[in-house]
Amino acid sequence: MIIEDDHYSIPLLPREIAERLKDKAEWPADVRAKYEAARKQCTASKAEFATWIRRDRDSRMNRTAKQILLLILDCLNFETGRCDPGHQFIADELGLSVRTVERTIPRIAASGWLAITRRGRTTTNFYRLRVSTSKVAEILDYVDGLREQRAEERERRRQYGQRSDPTKLADHSASDPTSVRSHDPTKLADHDPTKMAGKSMNRTFEDEPLKEGSCSESREVTYPREDIPSRESDFGIWIRSNIPDPTKHREALRLLRERKMTPEILRRMAA
Structure with missing residues (x-):
C-alpha cells in the first residue's frame, strides 16, 4: 500500500x-x-x-x-x-x-x-x-475494540463455566433480573373470596375449577428498565440469562446495541 x-x-x-x-x-x-x-x-x-x-x-x-x-x-x-x-x-x-x-x-x-x-x-x-x-485508523480501532470485547466475553464464559452460574448466586449482578415471586391473590390472610359475610356469591361454587387466565395464576415476570444493561460487554451474559430461546439471541443483541430493548419486548422474548 x-x-x-x-x-x-x-x-x-x-x-x-x-x-x-x-x-x-x-x-x-x-x-x-x-x-x-x-x-x-x-x-x-x-x-x-x-x-x-x-x-x-x-x-x-x-x-x-x-x-x-x-x-x-x-x-x-x-x-x-x-x-x-x-x-x-x-x-x-x-x-x-x-x-x-x-x-x-x-x-x-x-x-x-x-x-x-x-x-x-x-x-x-x-x-x-x-x-x-x-x-x-478509526476502522482498525473499532475492529480491535470488538475483538477485545469478544475475548473478554469468552474469558467470562470460561470463568463462569468453571465456577458457577452467576444468576444462581446470592451476590449476582444487579443487572440480572430474577423472576418476581408469584403468589395467589385469592389467598390473603386465609380469606376465601368466594364467600362474603358467610354467604356464597351467586353462580359461584367452591369446588368449581378456575377458568384459564384466572388471577390465581402466577403473576407475569416483570423487568424494570434499569435492569436492562447498557454496556455491550454485559449483553451476552444478560441475553443468555433472560432469553432461553437461542434463536432470539441475535435479535435481542441488535435491540440492545440500538438501545431499543424495553421491558415489554424482553417479556415477550423471554416467554
Missing part, C-alpha cells in the same frame, strides 16, 4: 515497465521479476483495501455503496491505471438501477473512499481509489 499526503492508495505498475508492455514477450528476467512483484503487491493492496471497505461503519456506506465501491476497486487496471466503469455497467453488474448508482457514488466520494474526475457528459468518470490514514 502506498501512502501519499496522509492517504492510502493502491500501487500500480511502474511507468518504466508500463512503457515496455508492447514487447512483454522479450522482457529480460529481471524486468519480468519486477513486473510480477509489482502485480503481487497490487493484488495484496486491493485485498486489504476491500477489507477496510467491508469494515467501514460510516452511515453513508450502506450495503449498496459497499457493493459499488468493491466493483470499482475490481475494475482498477494494474497495468494501465485505468478505473472508469460506466454507471450502466455498474448497474448491470449489480442488478441496480442507473439512478441508484448515480445517487450512491457521490456518497462514497463524500465518505472519503474515492476521488472522481468528470470527463464530460458522454464519457465515463475516472475514479481514483484513496482513503485517509486517519479513517483507516
